[in-house]
Amino acid sequence: EAQVTQNPRYLITVTGKKLTVTCSQNMNHEYMSWYRQDPGLGLRQIYYSMNVEVTDKGDVPEGYKVSRKEKRNFPLILESPSPNQTSLYFCASSLSRRAGGYYEQYFGPGTRLTVT
Amino acid sequence: TQLLEQSPQFLSIQEGENLTVYCNSSSVFSSLQWYRQEPGEGPVLLVTVVTGGEVKKLKRLTFQFGDARKDSSLHITAAQPGDTGLYLCAGAIPGGYQKVTFGTGTKLQVIP
Numbered sequence: 001e002a003q004v005t006q007n008p009r010y011l012i013t014v015t016g017k018k019l020t021v022t023c024s025q026n027m028n029h030e031y032m033s034w035y036r037q038d039p040g041l042g043l044r045q046i047y048y049s050m051n052v053e054v055t056d057k058g059d060v061p062e063g064y065k066v067s068r069k070e071k072r073n074f075p076l077i078l079e080s081p082s083p084n085q086t087s088l089y090f091c092a093s094s095l096s097r098r099a100g101g102y103y104e105q106y107f108g109p110g111t112r113l114t115v116t
Numbered sequence: 117t118q119l120l121e122q123s124p125q126f127l128s129i130q131e132g133e134n135l136t137v138y139c140n141s142s143s144v145f146s147s148l149q150w151y152r153q154e155p156g157e158g159p160v161l162l163v164t165v166v167t168g169g170e171v172k173k174l175k176r177l178t179f180q181f182g183d184a185r186k187d188s189s190l191h192i193t194a195a196q197p198g199d200t201g202l203y204l205c206a207g208a209i210p211g212g213y214q215k216v217t218f219g220t221g222t223k224l225q226v227i228p
Contacts, residue, residue, distance in 0.1 A: 004158075035218070040125070042204060043159070043218035059217070090158050104149070105206075105216070107158025 002027045004108035006091050012114045013081060021076045021111050023091030030096040031103070032074040033058070034066065036087040037110075043090065049074055050096060081115045088112050119143050120207055120219035128225040129195055137190045137222045139205035146210040148181055148188045153202040153221075195226045 004025045013019055025032065033048040035058075045058030049068040063085055065077040074093075078085060089111045094103040123138045139148070147166045151159035163172050165181035165188060172179045176199075178191040188205055205219040 040220060042120075042122075042220040043206075045216070045218075048215075092158070104161045104164065105159075107160070109158055110156070 002106070004091055004093055004106050006089075006108035006111050008111060009109060010112050012116065014116055015082055016080050019078050019081060019113075021078075021089060021091075021113070023074045023076065023108060024072050025074075025091075025093040025106070026072065027093060027106065028071065029093035029106075030071070032068065032091065032093045033105070034064070034074070034076045035090045035092065036060065036085075037090060038087050046076070046089075081113075083115050086113060086115050119217045120205055122203075122205060122219040122222050124222060125220065126223050126225075128227065131197060131226055131228050132194050135192050135195060135224070137192075137203055137224070139188045139190075139207075139219050141186050141207060143207070144185050144210065145207035146185070147208045148185070149206045149208075150179055150188070150190055151204045151206060153204060154200075159202075159204055192224075195224075197226045197228050200224055200226050 007022045030051045034046040035043040037043050044060045046060055046064050047058050047066040049055040052068050052071050055066050055068055068074055091108040092105040094105045120141045129135055147164055149164045150162045152162055153159040163179045165179055168183045168185045170181045176193045180189050203222045206216050209215040
């Protein structure tokens, strides 16, 4: 089954304790992305990756790191989490867009993070 | 800065009523997508519109892309309880990179 998986689904942690949220896709997609979802703000892009070893900042990258060492995996790293990073996080993947084309993003089930 | 504004933010209607959700921007998009998200799940793509003025129908859902490719609407005819969810529009920013921006979302509740 084609899917994007995220782990963990729920996480409660304390300020300053480094954490990693994993994301994996089995569709051989080049493009992967991380979003956070907050009430009234919709989905905001944190980082995206167009292919292995190619990553770039989205709209809200502060406080986050990513890496793309393998095509299927795109972990999100919070080196020193703070309460304002409490949110619902989604990983997504898609084929790379060709010029003039478009793409469907497939989303994972989400990770609900609480930082106290 | 939120590039895509959706309205209304919340909508609660009776089963069988019609409704329209709007997605507006001052920016031009190369394509625009609508997603539906149910509680506890990630968004799922409903449709992609690419050409200015394009209209697409998906059963009781009608999607339209504005002529200038700056706005879009989603019209639901005879809403059903199964239509309940969060509707998100997402615009692809023109250019050679994969930048996409999501709207603020419209939370729809259809009461039986």
